[in-house]
Amino acid sequence: MANLNNFDANQVDPSVGFDPLPAGKYLAVITESEMKPTKTGQGQFLQLTFQVLEGPQKGRLVWSRLNLENGNPTTVKLARAELSAICRAVGVMAPKDSVELHNIPLEISVGCKKRQDTGDITNVVKGYARKGAGGAAPSVGRPAAGAGSPPPWKR
Numbered sequence: 001m002a003n004l005n006n007f008d009a010n011q012v013d014p015s016v017g018f019d020p021l022p023a024g025k026y027l028a029v030i031t032e033s034e035m036k037p038t039k040t041g042q043g044q045f046l047q048l049t050f051q052v053l054e055g056p057q058k059g060r061l062v063w064s065r066l067n068l069e070n071g072n073p074t075t076v077k078l079a080r081a082e083l084s085a086i087c088r089a090v091g092v093m094a095p096k097d098s099v100e101l102h103n104i105p106l107e108i109s110v111g112c113k114k115r116q117d118t119g120d121i122t123n124v125v126k127g128y129a130r131k132g133a134g135g136a137a138p139s140v141g142r143p144a145a146g147a148g149s150p151p152p153w154k155r
Contacts, residue, residue: 020123021060021110027053027131028062028108030090033098035068043070046083046098050108050125062110064125082128089128105131 032049046066052058066079087093090104109127114120 018060020112020121021052021057021062023111025107025109025129026055026057026062027105029053029103029105030086030098030101031061031103033101035098038067038070043067045069045079048086048098048101053105062108062123062125085128089130089133091130107131107133 028050030048031051032047034047035044036047037044044067046068048064048066050062050064052060052062064082066083067075068079068083070076070079086101086106087095089106090101092100092104095101107129108125109129111124111126112121113124115122
């Protein structure tokens with residue numbers, strides 16, 4: 001049993017469940033970052049919390065997990081490529097701490113996928129771009145344009 005200190009639900013608005021964000025591009029900032037252990041305990045991932053800054057979804061949160069320490073070298077390579085895309089999008093090329101990536105507007109490309117464990121639809125961040133760049137930069141699965149070459153949408 002827990003004492004609720006005379007709580008009165010009539011005095012507090014109820015919480016509202018959130019559906020996943022619609023797939024699309026959103027102006028956002030990283031508001032939190034934390035290294036967490038993987039389920040197996042054999043590595044760590046960087047969990048980033050993004051907050052949408054404008055539009056009908058303003059204030060909503062989206063999370064991304066980067067497996068920066070993992071026994072699978074491919075997993076680490078993909079996570080490092082995604083971190084590189086984030087760094088380029090916020091203009092911080094060599095952060096010493098993830099807090100250096102916080103509160104800098106960037107554009108995130110959000111998609112939807114079905115969770116394997118529950119079957120629920122959830123959001124996934126698919127790409128990152130500088131604020132106002134007009135298109136999310138590639139993060140995983142697509143090669144980035146080489147230095148000095150025009151971006152794919154200008155070719």
